[in-house]
Amino acid sequence: MTMDTSGLTTRLAELADDPAAPNSSVDIGAALQTGRRRLRRRRAAMAAGTGALALAVGLGTLSALPGQTTAVPPQKGGPSSGSLTGSDPMILPYSFGWLPASYVSLEAGDVNSSVKGGMVSSDLEVMLRGTTTTIIGFNALGPGETPQSVIVTTVNGKTVSAPEIPTQPINGGKAFFESKSAAATEFNPGEPSSGAPSFTTLSWQLPNGRWADLWPTGSPVHPGPTEAELRRIAANMRFGPSPAPLPIHISALPQGFQLRELTMGSRVNGSQEWTLMATYATPSGTKVDLWITPVGAPDAGGIGSNGATVVSNGLQMTAYMDDSGTNTSSLDSVGGLKGLLGHVTSLGTDTDNWTTKVLG
Amino acid sequence: MAKQKRDAEFIEYVSNRTSWLRKIAYLLCSDWHRADDLVQASITKLYVNWSRAGGVGNIDGYARRVLINTFLAEQRTGWWRRTVVQPISEQELAALPDLDTALDLREALTGLPPRQRATVVLRYYCDLSVEQTAEALDCSTGTVKSQTARGIDALRLILDIPSATVTEGARP
Numbered sequence A: 001m002t003m004d005t006s007g008l009t010t011r012l013a014e015l016a017d018d019p020a021a022p023n024s025s026v027d028i029g030a031a032l033q034t035g036r037r038r039l040r041r042r043r044a045a046m047a048a049g050t051g052a053l054a055l056a057v058g059l060g061t062l063s064a065l066p067g068q069t070t071a072v073p074p075q076k077g078g079p080s081s082g083s084l085t086g087s088d089p090m091i092l093p094y095s096f097g098w099l100p101a102s103y104v105s106l107e108a109g110d111v112n113s114s115v116k117g118g119m120v121s122s123d124l125e126v127m128l129r130g131t132t133t134t135i136i137g138f139n140a141l142g143p144g145e146t147p148q149s150v151i152v153t154t155v156n157g158k159t160v161s162a163p164e165i166p167t168q169p170i171n172g173g174k175a176f177f178e179s180k181s182a183a184a185t186e187f188n189p190g191e192p193s194s195g196a197p198s199f200t201t202l203s204w205q206l207p208n209g210r211w212a213d214l215w216p217t218g219s220p221v222h223p224g225p226t227e228a229e230l231r232r233i234a235a236n237m238r239f240g241p242s243p244a245p246l247p248i249h250i251s252a253l254p255q256g257f258q259l260r261e262l263t264m265g266s267r268v269n270g271s272q273e274w275t276l277m278a279t280y281a282t283p284s285g286t287k288v289d290l291w292i293t294p295v296g297a298p299d300a301g302g303i304g305s306n307g308a309t310v311v312s313n314g315l316q317m318t319a320y321m322d323d324s325g326t327n328t329s330s331l332d333s334v335g336g337l338k339g340l341l342g343h344v345t346s347l348g349t350d351t352d353n354w355t356t357k358v359l360g
Numbered sequence B: 001m002a003k004q005k006r007d008a009e010f011i012e013y014v015s016n017r018t019s020w021l022r023k024i025a026y027l028l029c030s031d032w033h034r035a036d037d038l039v040q041a042s043i044t045k046l047y048v049n050w051s052r053a054g055g056v057g058n059i060d061g062y063a064r065r066v067l068i069n070t071f072l073a074e075q076r077t078g079w080w081r082r083t084v085v086q087p088i089s090e091q092e093l094a095a096l097p098d099l100d101t102a103l104d105l106r107e108a109l110t111g112l113p114p115r116q117r118a119t120v121v122l123r124y125y126c127d128l129s130v131e132q133t134a135e136a137l138d139c140s141t142g143t144v145k146s147q148t149a150r151g152i153d154a155l156r157l158i159l160d161i162p163s164a165t166v167t168e169g170a171r172p
Helices: A006-016 A027-049 A052-058 A180-187 A227-235 A330-332 A336-341 B002-028 B031-049 B050-055 B061-078 B090-095 B101-110 B113-127 B130-137 B143-158
Strands: A091-096 A103-117 A121-130 A135-140 A152-155 A158-161 A164-170 A175-178 A200-205 A211-217 A235-244 A248-250 A256-264 A274-281 A286-292 A307-312 A315-321 A345-346
Touching: A006 B002, A006 B101, A027 B002, A027 B031, A152 A227, A164 A200, A164 A227, A175 A227, A180 A256, A211 A227, A227 A235, A274 B130, A286 A345, A315 A336, A315 A345, A330 A336, A330 B113, A336 B031, A336 B050, A345 B113, B002 B031, B002 B050, B002 B113, B031 B050, B050 B061, B061 B113, B101 B113, B101 B143, B113 B130, B113 B143, B130 B143
Parallel strands: none
Antiparallel strands: A091 A235, A103 A121, A103 A256, A121 A135, A135 A211, A152 A158, A164 A175, A175 A200, A200 A211, A248 A345, A256 A274, A274 A286, A286 A315, A307 A315
């Protein structure tokens, strides 16, 4: 067998042109729907100004060695804001009082912050994951905003909105469903299915007059919650800052490192397969990832040549440098990656022992 | 009105280019369903930043960069199992099944670390230059060259190809 560079190009093309590839489930309408939500939140965050900045900075500030704790200021206002009161980097602005049995994992993540040209943008999504492809997202609209075009689909290259289907009030507030399948049926009953999953969104009015919605996405294998389940989730939503207990305590970080991203989640109900991932970075772009899993979890993975790992109290704690940033000298003050892990205390796998006082 | 125009432009572009993005995604992750997830996430980000994408004058390049970044970011989040980077022993090589050529290549790609895989796909499937690849990956041209060389070496090792038949230096 031989392969020159053009041969590799040809073989890659043949691989990508796989005639046995399944039909695409990419859903342009869903991309529009989610994209509009993010734009709406971004605009709301821009309008809130300091609220968005406080969230981004609040998530990004940790104590600097040696032993110097920086408190995170409380955050004010904003439709998706919570109160960041210091030692817990994961403050959920809402919490779920009831969930279907298959949705126990909570992820407060996908916080994308950027500062360019003095502009600060921040998207916050609070999601529940039952599987890697099924998500229930929650979104609270800003004051005066009303739900619109929650579900869109594409017909002959044009977007159409799903009809609102009224349902009984939730905690006294107006409520309605929107169904993508209803939209497709109404506007183009003859359109063949693309294989994309259908989904139903529930919108309802909160006691303070604002609107909120739950927007599950499913797959043919995991179709997502029923309408009755969505109603029950909505009726049991709790509002207000809710610190999420985490399985570690971090005493300090090297000077200059700030928390860039934090994700906590698990794959399936009742499983030990959860993962806590935290990315810390310096302004110059050097990144360190902390990866915490129960010992033996599939996501424990490998650490490659740029990592160090410690097993403690049933948890595997790994720290590694991002591929693109191998300047380990910035960790010299704490003794490298291994030394950094010395500042991380494992609290084990029993969630009763986890803490909301994570930092400092 | 501006919003409708934006939506129309986005839909037209994505309708025409989803298949292309899906193929790149498949080469990156070796799984069609996951490729769909990657493309779904990428076109959502593309919609949010559509005005910026139009401003750069090369929407294909922008979309491809979003896709690559989404793929690489996913490697860090833990929702997909990390690729373990370890040298393959001769014993393991001998135990590799005698698969058909395409499957061989797919398996070999899967064995590459994510950034090497992305570099090989960009250089050899998307036919980007070193400079263009560096821009897409937000790294130096030197990094692209070294990642390409390592990736090709690893592919050659896994596919059992003589070293003289693949040379990075032959490409601009």
